[in-house]
Amino acid sequence: MSAPTVIAHISDLHCGSRYHIPSLAKRVIDELNLLCPDVVIVTGDLTDMGFRHEFEQAKNLLDRIACNRRVVMMGNHDARNVGDEHYAELFGARNSELEHGGVRVLGVDSSEPDLDTGRVGRERYRWIEERFADCLDEVKLVAMHHHLVPVPGTGRERNIVHDAGDLLRVLANNGVDIVLCGHKHVPNVWRLEDMLIVNAGTCCTHRLRGKVRPCYNIIEIYPQGRVRVLRKEPFVDGEVVADFSDINRRHCRWRPGVRASELDEVIVEDLL
Numbered sequence: 001m002s003a004p005t006v007i008a009h010i011s012d013l014h015c016g017s018r019y020h021i022p023s024l025a026k027r028v029i030d031e032l033n034l035l036c037p038d039v040v041i042v043t044g045d046l047t048d049m050g051f052r053h054e055f056e057q058a059k060n061l062l063d064r065i066a067c068n069r070r071v072v073m074m075g076n077h078d079a080r081n082v083g084d085e086h087y088a089e090l091f092g093a094r095n096s097e098l099e100h101g102g103v104r105v106l107g108v109d110s111s112e113p114d115l116d117t118g119r120v121g122r123e124r125y126r127w128i129e130e131r132f133a134d135c136l137d138e139v140k141l142v143a144m145h146h147h148l149v150p151v152p153g154t155g156r157e158r159n160i161v162h163d164a165g166d167l168l169r170v171l172a173n174n175g176v177d178i179v180l181c182g183h184k185h186v187p188n189v190w191r192l193e194d195m196l197i198v199n200a201g202t203c204c205t206h207r208l209r210g211k212v213r214p215c216y217n218i219i220e221i222y223p224q225g226r227v228r229v230l231r232k233e234p235f236v237d238g239e240v241v242a243d244f245s246d247i248n249r250r251h252c253r254w255r256p257g258v259r260a261s262e263l264d265e266v267i268v269e270d271l272l
């Protein structure tokens with residue numbers, strides 16, 4: 001089998017917080033440098049309060065990862081205290097794009113100034129459509145901080161983006177294959193139609209819910225639509241938590257613009 005494109009998905013470092021564990025952060029970076037992933041995606045909350053020194057600490061940490069293909073997102077904690085100004089200076093645009101190994105990644109900002117809640121917003125839908133418009137054979141991956149769909153074990157639900165329904169429709173209509181999220185420090189994988197929605201835990205803090213432990217994700221994307229998701233706790237072997245061999249839409253029972261009465265024909269056609 002061909003080698004996969006390997007994506008390391010880490011999240012919620014919370015540099016500057018009393019819950020941040022520097023030794024664990026160092027361990028995660030050492031592990032990533034052994035893994036040598038093709039791409040590193042950081043789904044936000046680099047800092048705890050959006051302060052300059054916290055962003056600098058996060059930047060120093062992330063710069064020690066020996067992979068320069070990185071997508072680094074803002075989280076709600078980073079948006080505190082006008083933290084977006086420091087983020088822009090140290091990490092660049094809040095929405096970003098990267099292409100490698102047959103995967104097109106869009107980093108989509110879901111943060112709002114000084115709010116814990118998030119939204120992506122109509123103004124970014126067109127940009128998402130445009131960036132995926134010429135993406136025929138590539139895997140389409142979106143990274144964002146807040147949750148796209150509810151995640152069990154996170155307490156009272158207030159973590160999905162305000163425009164989750166509309167955003168889901170945009171992502172589904174544009175054939176997005178994988179969505180990566182962070183935010184509540186609870187790892188999870190949902191499959192919704194043909195879209196995998198993968199949440200990461202916090203990689204290096206004590207800000208934990210229930211019995212969840214610090215962890216991150218390793219995502220292996222193989223040709224022909226196979227995707228494996230491994231959950232990795234620092235110091236512990238990775239565990240395969242999802243292995244899908246058919247994310248290439250062949251078995252999808254719903255298509256935008258197709259009426260329910262036409263579905264049977266579509267499915268038969270697809271399987272021929």
Ligand SMILES: [Fe+2]
Binds near residue numbers: 076184
């Ligand atoms: Fe968050």
